Amino acid sequence: MAGFPVNVGHIPDVQELENGPKAKIPVRFVRDVNERPLPTIPSHFSSSIPVIDLSKLKKGKNEEFHDEMLKFTASCEEWGFFQIINHGIDLDLLDKMEKLAMEFFMLPIEEKQKYPIAPGTIQGYGQAFVFSEDQKLDWCNMYVLGIVPDYIRVPKLWTTNPPAFGNTLDTYSLELRKLFKELLRFVALSLGLNENIFEEMLGVCEQIVRINYYPPCPRPDLVIGISPHSDGSALTLLQQRKDSSVGLQILKNQTWVPVQPVPNALVINIGDTLEVLTNGRYKSVEHRAVTDKENDRLTLVSFYSPNHHTEVAPMPEMVDEDNPAKYRKYNHGEYFKHYVTNKLHGKKSLDFAKILP
Ligand SMILES: O=C(O)CCC(=O)C(=O)O
Numbered sequence: 001m002a003g004f005p006v007n008v009g010h011i012p013d014v015q016e017l018e019n020g021p022k023a024k025i026p027v028r029f030v031r032d033v034n035e036r037p038l039p040t041i042p043s044h045f046s047s048s049i050p051v052i053d054l055s056k057l058k059k060g061k062n063e064e065f066h067d068e069m070l071k072f073t074a075s076c077e078e079w080g081f082f083q084i085i086n087h088g089i090d091l092d093l094l095d096k097m098e099k100l101a102m103e104f105f106m107l108p109i110e111e112k113q114k115y116p117i118a119p120g121t122i123q124g125y126g127q128a129f130v131f132s133e134d135q136k137l138d139w140c141n142m143y144v145l146g147i148v149p150d151y152i153r154v155p156k157l158w159t160t161n162p163p164a165f166g167n168t169l170d171t172y173s174l175e176l177r178k179l180f181k182e183l184l185r186f187v188a189l190s191l192g193l194n195e196n197i198f199e200e201m202l203g204v205c206e207q208i209v210r211i212n213y214y215p216p217c218p219r220p221d222l223v224i225g226i227s228p229h230s231d232g233s234a235l236t237l238l239q240q241r242k243d244s245s246v247g248l249q250i251l252k253n254q255t256w257v258p259v260q261p262v263p264n265a266l267v268i269n270i271g272d273t274l275e276v277l278t279n280g281r282y283k284s285v286e287h288r289a290v291t292d293k294e295n296d297r298l299t300l301v302s303f304y305s306p307n308h309h310t311e312v313a314p315m316p317e318m319v320d321e322d323n324p325a326k327y328r329k330y331n332h333g334e335y336f337k338h339y340v341t342n343k344l345h346g347k348k349s350l351d352f353a354k355i356l357p
Pocket residue numbers: 210212226231238247248249287288289299301
């Protein structure tokens with residue numbers, strides 16, 4: 001873990017870099033050869049990302065429900081990632097968030113830099129997860145909004161409305177909160193457990209919104225939009241702005257598989273907390289984002305996580321003689337601190353809790 005304060009050197013803002021055909025990529029963004037995205041990605045893989053029709057799961061226990069639940073279970077088990085359609089979130093609300101987020105990123109840099117991310121924290125504008133002068137930088141600007149403390153109750157989610165978003169962020173977060181709870185009920189059912197088990201176990205969860213803006217990059221073959229990582233949440237929901245370039249890739253069988261956006265769908269993935277709770281039955285899958293030469297990309301990523309007081313450990317239902325606990329019990333606040341004070345590095349975040357064989 002890095003000690004603070006740390007010297008992270010000068011972090012150039014990717015939106016301020018020169019971006020003509022002859023533009024040179026600053027050396028801090030140029031990845032080592034083995035980390036660079038391969039130019040040819042087999043596109044036939046992309047259709048394999050499961051798409052779940054949530055309206056079928058919401059309908060209750062008819063035949064459609066059972067079929068979709070089988071698909072949902074397989075998605076969690078084999079992919080850790082899926083897209084949901086007919087999710088019930090107002091499409092105008094999603095549009096509005098995209099618009100407000102774009103308005104924020106298009107502000108002059110002086111305005112955005114009024115809310116800088118301090119090293120070791122993850123709230124504000126800039127680059128998070130940078131801890132040394134020689135660390136490679138992501139081709140991305142982030143605006144990370146609010147950590148909802150566990151004492152906050154509806155109807156007001158954010159203690160202060162962050163600049164640019166007004167009440168829309170409250171509405172958005174509350175709608176997604178309902179969706180997260182619903183998804184966790186389906187996760188419980190998919191494991192053959194009481195549907196309320198996660199709500200009972202986790203109580204009031206925390207929520208963070210991270211908005212990622214990836215400007216076009218003259219050399220997408222040399223840089224990474226967001227470094228490979230798994231998410232430190234129970235569940236993550238990702239919204240991609242319409243007409244964004246394709247950027248998200250997940251690591252499956254040692255291959256980076258692109259996630260092809262489906263109109264009006266939301267991408268859901270399993271985070272580290274669910275991997276621990278299910279004792280590894282559902283995995284938080286490593287993913288990254290790459291950039292595009294011509295098009296920019298905007299994603300709004302919401303993380304739903306236990307609050308800082310929660311003790312997390314594999315659920316007794318997931319542990320037996322044949323499946324001994326793979327993770328130790330830990331406090332989520334300590335885990336979170338560990339997560340945000342280390343650089344993003346594949347699946348390393350879960351080493352914090354792993355019981356070595
Ligand atoms: O923008 C993306 O596609 C990925 C973002 C992501 O993985 C994250 O913010 O955790």
